[in-house]
Amino acid sequence: MLGAFLKKGDVISGAVLAALGVFIITQALAWDYYTLDGPGPGFFPFWYGVAMVVLSLLLVLNAARADPDGESKGVDWHATGRAMTVWLAFALSVGLMDFLGFLISFALLAFFLVAVVFHRPFLTAAVVAVASALAFHLIFPVALSVSLPTGPLGF
């Protein structure tokens, strides 16, 4: 149930935001709150942290008071899982850029998305990956002289 999920989600996000707020306040208390030149480096973080804690508590409170059966639309866990997979692939390709260069890591990402996320044949995925990487290489480094992270092969 979406209502129950959001309620649970609100409680968890409220708790995470409250923890973040407490961390911000703790850090801010270690810095000058007010100096001769006006508010010190701790002034704004302190008040933002306080605002965060108050708002996150309100969020939890609202979630506790909300009617969990108020909405009946189901959560599409499959879609959420797919989105998370795509993000992981993106994050991995970004991490590989330093070692493999932009073009190879991007080609791997494109291959993964076409073959795994969109369920297309491997050959199609390979063609899309190579063609789009080549197009990006021709447009950015070659035509527009935009430098991109390079790998051991020099591109």
Added chain:
Amino acid sequence: MEIASGLLHGFAVALQPGNVFWCFVGCLLGTIVGILPGLGPAATIALLLPLTFKMDPAGGIIMLAGIYYGAKYGGSTTSILLNIPGESSSVVTCIDGYQMARQGRAGPALAIAAIGSFFAGTVGTLLIALFGPPLAEVALKFGAPEYFSLMLMGLVAAAVLAQGDMVKSLAMVALGLLLGIVGNDVNTGLGRFTFGVNELTDGIGFVVVAVGVFAVGEIISNLGEKERREVFTSKVMNLFPTWDDLKRSFGPIVRGTALGSFFGVLPGTGPAVASLSSYLVEKKIADDPSRFGHGAIEGVAGPEAANNADAQCKFIPMLTLGLPASGVMALMLGALTIQGIQPGPAVMTQRPELFWGLIASMWIGNLMLVVLNLPLVGLWVSMLKVPYRLLFPAIMAFSAIGIYSVNNSPFEIYLTALFGILGLIWMKLGFSLAPMLLGFVLGPMLEENLRRALLMSRGNISVFVTRPISLAFIIATALILAVIAAPAVRKRRHEIAD
């Protein structure tokens, strides 16, 4: 007189070949993203922000503005022909627009949408030209206390007037403000929340947050969804509305323009509020409300005009006060800032070519959009055949290249990926992204003005309530909070959101 000469100067700037070109590029891209569901104007503007670094400021902002209002035109096309709102503000147009298309009247629906949008765009442009200069003149007299109170009001209004949960929106503002303080403190040089990472000493880049949250987050979220696009291949015949269509549409277009202009200047009212309000008004005052939902042309004319007037008028607070009224306006403000331009009333006096050039370009852009959207409608619809599996990986690569090209820093790409997943989580949990971006953009200015105000008053906090304009903003902030927090208003908000 001053306005006439300003507009003349604006047209001289906007009609320079380079600026006409960028205006066209913006309108073209806007039409495309308006048509394609899953990629909105905010994501596109965020993606193209790095490109504007190397552009002339006027050309850059003209292009970004073109994307924004161009998407409004494009969004109506798919709403009418396919019952797919390419843009959230076009949802209302689906109701009667699609019914008209089913009755074989897609042409008149598209034409009225374009005419209404053009009329509203023209009025919106005139309103900016009329109200911009006097508002900016007043704002030039503001001191630090007035600016602080105004920004506080803007942030609170943007959060509480936004669709969705008010507490969540306010929490997002606080989060944006917190992200804005990362980096070395301007006065003392103390590193705040840099965790020993050198790249964070200058703070988190605006482009990183914008691209991460709006572009990567949105694309990832859309890649999670299955493609559900039904492509319409029939040709649209007879674009000309009948005399009766025109007579029926005149009133709704005028009323929609007025409503859209009103909602446009209010911070945080969201893109769908103006068009939905116009639809509800037209249905309420209609002689026969039962026609609505079954192909009433008034249900297309009013919302489309409101939608476009809202988009144009969102520029008024941004250009005159430096106060963004929406997430897209925060992106525009960021685009000005990265060009080294301090947004606010001084833009009009110090960079008149930018202010007037942008206003004039909006009218030219609206004209381009009518030409682009009506005769070429078949081309745009066939564009829906482009498979997302080709489009989205390319957009992800483009976002990474854009980020890297700013500072040649791989760290910023990592950070963008991090903001991408955060954007996805926030979206899934029902947190609005725009208030966060507003907090992030306005945070440093809010701090600077508070600091200056307290220095001015030697630490006396009463400076915010002893100066009448500042006091008025503070009272308005408190009133907005009180009204929105009232149980009856909260209940009604939930009903409207449902």
